[in-house]
Amino acid sequence: MRLSGFGHTYPLFVDAKGMPGYYQPSDQVIKRYFNDPKQAPNVSIDTIYFQKQKPDDTLRIVVQGGSSAAGFPYGRWGGLAGMLNDRLEATFPDKNIEVITTAMSAVNSYTLLDLVDEIIEVQPDAVLIYAGHNEFIGVMGAGSALTSAQSHGAKLLFLKLKELRLYQLMQRVVSWFSPAPPAAKGGAERGTLMAKAAANREIPFGSELYEQGKTQFEGNMRLILSKYQQAGIPVVMGTLASNEKDQKPFVSAQPQGDEWQTKWEAYRTALEAGEDKLAIQGLTEMAEQFDTANAWFTLGNALILKGEQDKAREAYLKAKDRDQLRFRAPEAFNDIIRNLATEFNTPVADVQNYMRQYSKDGVIGDRLMLEHLHPNKRGYFLLTESYFNTLRTIGLMADWSRAQPSAIAWREVSITEVDEILAKYKIDTLKADFPFTDTPYKVPFPTPTDTVTQLALARQSGKQNWIANMQSLLGHYRQQQNHGQALIVARMLAQAFPTQHGPQFATGMLFLGVKEYPRAVKYLNKALELEPKNTEARKGLVYALVALKKIAPAEQQLTMLKQQLGNDPSIQGLERAVRAAQKP
Template identity: 40%
Template sequence: MKKNLTKNKHSENGKKQRVIFYVITALIPLLFFVFLEMGLRLVGFGNSAPLFIENPAHPSYQLPRPDVMSRYFPENAPKPSVTMEANFILKEKPKNGYRVVVQGGSTAAGFPYGLGASIAGTLDQRLKASMPGRYVEVLNTAMSAVNSYTLLDFADEIIEQKPDAVLIYAGHNEFLGILGVGSNYTAMGSGATTRWFLSLKDFRIFQLIQRIYFGLATPEESGNTVKKGNQLVTLEEQKTGQQSRTFMAKVAKNKAIAKGSSVYKAGLAQFENNMSELLAKYRKANIQVYISTIASNQADQAPFSSLPIESKFIDSTNAFFSGIGKISRQQQLRDLGSASITFLESTSADLHFKIANLALQLKQASIAKTHFALALEHDQLRFRAPSAINDIIRKLATQYNAVLVDAESELAIRSPDGIVGSAMMLEHLHPNLQGYFVISNAFYEAIAANANIKPFTKVSIDRAWRERLVLTQEEYYGFATILNLTSDYPFSQNPTTPSLPKPGDWQQQLGLDFFVKKISWLQMMETSLERYRSDNNPTMMAKAIQILADALPHNGLYNLQIAEIKFTQQRFSESLYYYQRAKRAGALGEAIDNNIKLIQAALPEVK
């Protein structure tokens, strides 16, 4: 009996030892990767590229990392030259703070004018004036070429900044933006795998594998792009020796995405899934979201890529367009109405664009609007979002209790015949200054109606437009940038060197000097300030000082100067903001302290 018990005990011990052995054996690969990850971090391999970094000029402020796109690409991989314009918030949100974060692509970022024309730039000064007693900060995290993957990837870090509201204007880059389904910068083949890729990007082992892959991969395997010196070129450019200048010429891998195709559906699914997860995060964090419909140039931008007219329509289209000029106006209108119905099912974007223009000539705006929209829908080169993107935005706004901002409708209302075109747009989708202001105003009105901030003093649209923080110099720079953009693909199949008009005055000359990189943005602004001062132009002096103060929160002089200007104008809420920044930057004096106390005593209690 004792012998059997001993035998059973040895048997049980043996089983336990085997289990322990198997567990250790199974853990060895895991432990290897754990130690490898720790070792790579200890030797400083790789990076995490956080969204927010400390302002090196003043530790009280932080800013979105300008080169944050580096988080998606290893050092030896071809990468787009996309950066975020520097703008700042306090590291610690004040108790009376009202913090807004803007997300989106190039339109949200204010391309080509910069931050002054952007949603964040225009709202920042307007909300400061509207919310007396609040320390208002409107932060831009938007940048060119990014889509819903980047917005979702930024979300947790944005939530950490405790924003009161997040503003979103996005959707045009789902197909051909970075990580888009038809882009040269696609990480993985599906939405789920791309999100998995993004979840792994901070692990050093993953970054090591990426480097090895891109070190060994052929150009075809690494996204149809290669490095040539410090530049990124496509395979076609490498073969022909002709190098394009614009990002749009490099990004499009899939140049034919037909409506209803598998790639088309994948782009819509990608947007809906990512935005749904994004809005769910903000709802869980109790952050109010304002999400806008998006707009593009329909009236004055021909389709980039069109299918030919279907064979069954060729004879009827030829007969229609050849005979339309030979009949009475009454018959023209009848034939146009019939043709519009007949050709509704055509998938030829060029045909719809031609019908739309004819309808405009005949002053039939309703028919024109229908076919301009169809021309956009069937444009196979998806640099402009189809209407399904706005349908998703409207649906998600309702589903997640976000405030819907209908910027598309606001732009259309202010456009001839209710069709967005060159009156509001610079090219295919970037607004001009008037268009940007309309979008910003739509967000402002939505905030005024929904933020439940008291007191809230509305700033008139006329005053906001008059005080917009964009100089003539920046307008010229934007104009030159658009000329450069439209001189290359897809606006022109063969890239050309644009001919810039001669500057009309010293302001435009400074804008040109900045465009050709003869001077920096800061040099342009400081030179402008001195010239306005010598010309005794106090209005433009104040505008230039405020632009510089906003760009350099750590500069005590500029912030003090604009604080005193606002104080003299009895714009006390704005004055207090800049006095506080000036003091934080080291500007001291009894007069400053007295003015701060006077303003604080006079401002109403915030609720």
């Protein structure tokens, strides 16, 4: 069957087109989890190029997780991999930094487990995991429509057998006689991935299906950690953060009977009479007795208004845990993460508590979240900083004396104005459909009244691809003499295309212009490796080395310049700069 071309194989990493010696994550990986690959959702891993043979001077980190790890809705540079890459590159300019993401929407611990062996093969120095929100509804989740096998054991067996052509043939035959999966409640004809995955799956707190989700998450994560431990690869897991305060439960159980109605009327009467203490006492009793998501959420709102933040947070978390449409991980998952970390002696990036420190009243809400669980720009920055600080604590690298300060890193976040416009449009579109509303509506794109919005529209409509769009944005920032934003765009292009000379040169010269000499040296050296004849890059490199008092390398570059340019007048100025730097 293999020789005849039947069946499919979707490796995690594939040869990068037009870049000999480089890998990139495949955009077809999601298809390996479906009997018919055509039924796979339209999700993929962001493209990142990295060398097949890992150089000795390279720090290579791999990120695993779902859409929150991938950086939705901002993309690669707005998520954990992109932001962490920038932060580590600034901290260790003499190192070659590779932070490779394998994160994608709709996947959970089954996919993470399935990718472990292929990740081990590329020899990462560490693996970072931020996952758990898709455990019930994601692909192969306990309550997902995006799966065929139901039991945990059957799903693990599927992961082992899915590459066999005979098994793929059996799957194909079975699929011919299987009914189509049910559509999501309230969203039969809707196109969102959330609607397709939910499939009438209301999962009560403590139910059999709820316990299955906990079991699969703990079991799969234990297998993942065991594999990495055997390979000698350190892992950092992150606790899971979501919108605790400003996302009301999607689906709450509805209490029945007169007792509920009587107590609710008593609560409302006390509230209207200004008897806040009596009202909260009554609402607390209702929440404890009927244990519904809406009751706990209402209690949280009442407590937060009274300034009782700790009790409010506890009520909000109970509301989230009892939300029967499980698009947010329950708190039990954070307990599992911490317990496994203790068992395997693995560090934890406490993302949830870190975000709470920067949240109003110590409760995570819209200040850091875009909707139910995807962070906004500031939220992703804090998520990344939590991992960054954890890596520093465990001493993944020896010398952190030049760790980039938080304030500077925030100014350099690689989310452009175009990205922010597109991200807002994606979120507005997401909220215009299930499960945020029962009446879907179309979201218009912002009217392009300025250059940045015009570029955003060009990318959204497909008139410009990412490369052309970024080049146009770079030109706009240069014309406006906005050097800070121009440098961010240039650096993104240089990271996206590590084998192209132009972006490396442009980034190096921009770093030189803002006197970021170590990073200027990094990119100008890359530019010269790719194009040794670029005398302007070599001149810039000499100036950067002189500023860093690295006289011997500067003299070496100056000698090469003389060989290339002869008695060019610019040589004399460089010689004077080198002599001046030699003086005590």
